[in-house]
Amino acid sequence: MIPHEQTFEAIGSDALLRRVGELKAGGWRLAAISAAKNAAGLELIYTFDREYRLLNLRLQLAGEVVKVPSVSAQFFCAALYENELHDLFGLEVENMALDFKGNLYRTAVKFPFGCTKAPAPALAASSEAAKSPAVAAANKGA
Amino acid sequence: MAKTIVPFGPQHPVLPEPIHLDLVVEDEVVVEARPSIGFIHRGLERLVERKDFNEFTYVAERICGICSFIHGQTYCQGVEQLMHLEAPLRAKYLRTIWGEMSRIHSHLLWLGLMADAVGFENLFMHSWRVRERLLNVIEGTTGGRVIFGTCKVGGVRRDIGPEALPGTLKELESIEKDAREITEIFLHDSSIKDRLCGVGVLSREDAYALGCVGPTLRASGVEQDMRALGYAAFDQVPFKVVTRTEGDSYARCAVRCEELLQSFEIIRQAAARMPEGEIAVKVSGNPKGECIVRTEQPRGEVVYWLKANGTKNLERFRVRTPTFANIPALLKLLQGCDLADVPVLVLTIDPCISCTER
Numbered sequence: 001m002i003p004h005e006q007t008f009e010a011i012g013s014d015a016l017l018r019r020v021g022e023l024k025a026g027g028w029r030l031a032a033i034s035a036a037k038n039a040a041g042l043e044l045i046y047t048f049d050r051e052y053r054l055l056n057l058r059l060q061l062a063g064e065v066v067k068v069p070s071v072s073a074q075f076f077c078a079a080l081y082e083n084e085l086h087d088l089f090g091l092e093v094e095n096m097a098l099d100f101k102g103n104l105y106r107t108a109v110k111f112p113f114g115c116t117k118a119p120a121p122a123l124a125a126s127s128e129a130a131k132s133p134a135v136a137a138a139n140k141g142a
Numbered sequence: 143m144a145k146t147i148v149p150f151g152p153q154h155p156v157l158p159e160p161i162h163l164d165l166v167v168e169d170e171v172v173v174e175a176r177p178s179i180g181f182i183h184r185g186l187e188r189l190v191e192r193k194d195f196n197e198f199t200y201v202a203e204r205i206c207g208i209c210s211f212i213h214g215q216t217y218c219q220g221v222e223q224l225m226h227l228e229a230p231l232r233a234k235y236l237r238t239i240w241g242e243m244s245r246i247h248s249h250l251l252w253l254g255l256m257a258d259a260v261g262f263e264n265l266f267m268h269s270w271r272v273r274e275r276l277l278n279v280i281e282g283t284t285g286g287r288v289i290f291g292t293c294k295v296g297g298v299r300r301d302i303g304p305e306a307l308p309g310t311l312k313e314l315e316s317i318e319k320d321a322r323e324i325t326e327i328f329l330h331d332s333s334i335k336d337r338l339c340g341v342g343v344l345s346r347e348d349a350y351a352l353g354c355v356g357p358t359l360r361a362s363g364v365e366q367d368m369r370a371l372g373y374a375a376f377d378q379v380p381f382k383v384v385t386r387t388e389g390d391s392y393a394r395c396a397v398r399c400e401e402l403l404q405s406f407e408i409i410r411q412a413a414a415r416m417p418e419g420e421i422a423v424k425v426s427g428n429p430k431g432e433c434i435v436r437t438e439q440p441r442g443e444v445v446y447w448l449k450a451n452g453t454k455n456l457e458r459f460r461v462r463t464p465t466f467a468n469i470p471a472l473l474k475l476l477q478g479c480d481l482a483d484v485p486v487l488v489l490t491i492d493p494c495i496s497c498t499e500r
Contacts, residue, residue, distance in 0.1 A: 031462070036449065113188065
């Protein structure tokens with residue numbers, strides 16, 4: 001059995017590219033980029049793996065900061081995660097190696113994860129589907 | 143030469159689920175592939191704000207209609223980690239057994255689709271016939287065919303009793319015989335080899351750098367399988383990480399075929415070693431803290447990020463599915479391939495869009 005080590009390391013956006021570059025040079029693999037909206041703003045977690053060990057870089061974006069540099073120059077696969085961050089959270093990621101310009105996810109609600117509370121069912125009223133009498137009645141009931 | 147864009151999907155005979163690729167072609171050669179997903183994005187991650195942490199097990203299991211059980215299991219393992227709970231040993235063994243049944247079911251489904259994509263209709267039908275028998279075994283032990291519903295925080299909901307276990311193993315042995323026959327035909331058929339050998343080669347360096355996981359990564363020679371972490375009963379049930387070094391389409395298929403057969407052996411070993419005892423522990427209180435949990439789905443490593451604040455609802459639930467991790471590699475594989483090879487290459491990563499659209 002391999003010990004399931006995982007560490008979290010706080011980092012600022014100015015130091016992100018340097019640290020990610022170090023991890024790339026150290027043979028780490030980008031396993032995921034995750035985000036969560038919180039009261040302070042947006043929290044990003046960059047998860048790296050090397051020989052089953054996990055290292056997580058935690059980047060807290062405060063208040064109005066909605067831009068981060070892309071790490072896709074170091075890890076090409078990051079571009080997909082970064083497009084996801086844009087489409088679901090509304091985060092602007094600068095210099096992505098592959099920019100789908102908001103067309104990776106085709107969601108009915110724009111930036112559905114970009115608020116601290118999940119969009120209420122009534123929000124779906126803006127979508128085409130919600131215009132049907134049955135859905136409108138269901139939303140009213142909810 | 144002028145470039146043409148050929149739309150591929152979201153509705154296409156080779157795609158079991160909707161993903162769209164804009165294929166930029168010059169003559170018959172693909173020079174670029176631009177994906178778009180989100181046609182069935184359900185936003186399940188945010189349901190965690192409305193369902194309490196126990197109820198959410200059912201939602202997690204519904205992330206995927208193929209590898210559902212392991213999603214539920216991964217979620218439960220994460221919550222147990224946050225609550226400092228340990229599932230009873232018997233429950234861990236049962237999770238291992240059902241997880242491997244899930245892998246067999248998934249790989250047989252893929253094998254049928256792959257055979258269909260290369261025009262081997264007969265093998266497609268036989269794969270799914272055998273899969274149907276496995277679904278009957280799953281139904282017999284869990285009550286469900288695709289959504290097992292047996293995993294819960296603190297253990298499992300059902301047991302496989304001593305009266306049911308021998309019959310289950312006997313039926314699995316018979317299914318294994320059929321599966322072995324089908325995989326041997328698949329792997330030794332000359333026309334299949336012509337379609338797959340040397341096609342879509344992914345080097346070891348590229349597979350690792352592009353963040354590939356599962357059979358896609360292992361077929362390029364990287365020995366990485368999250369079961370080696372020893373979750374569930376994998377610290378007590380021996381298994382060997384299946385790898386190949388060729389990195390081509392055939393190698394990716396061969397890894398899955400070998401893993402499919404290996405899963406029968408894992409189930410046999412787990413059943414033989416499974417101890418008597420409780421199948422769940424009492425759960426009290428609410429989860430607090432954060433953790434990242436990883437397990438090995440049929441398509442590779444799945445990453446869960448759970449964050450809890452001591453209330454009955456988790457603060458954040460995030461899933462990075464194996465297919466999402468393999469899409470960058472798919473884009474690389476498609477560059478420079480013949481248009482006719484696109485369906486085959488797509489299926490060699492065994493895409494599961496339901497998971498990805500969680």
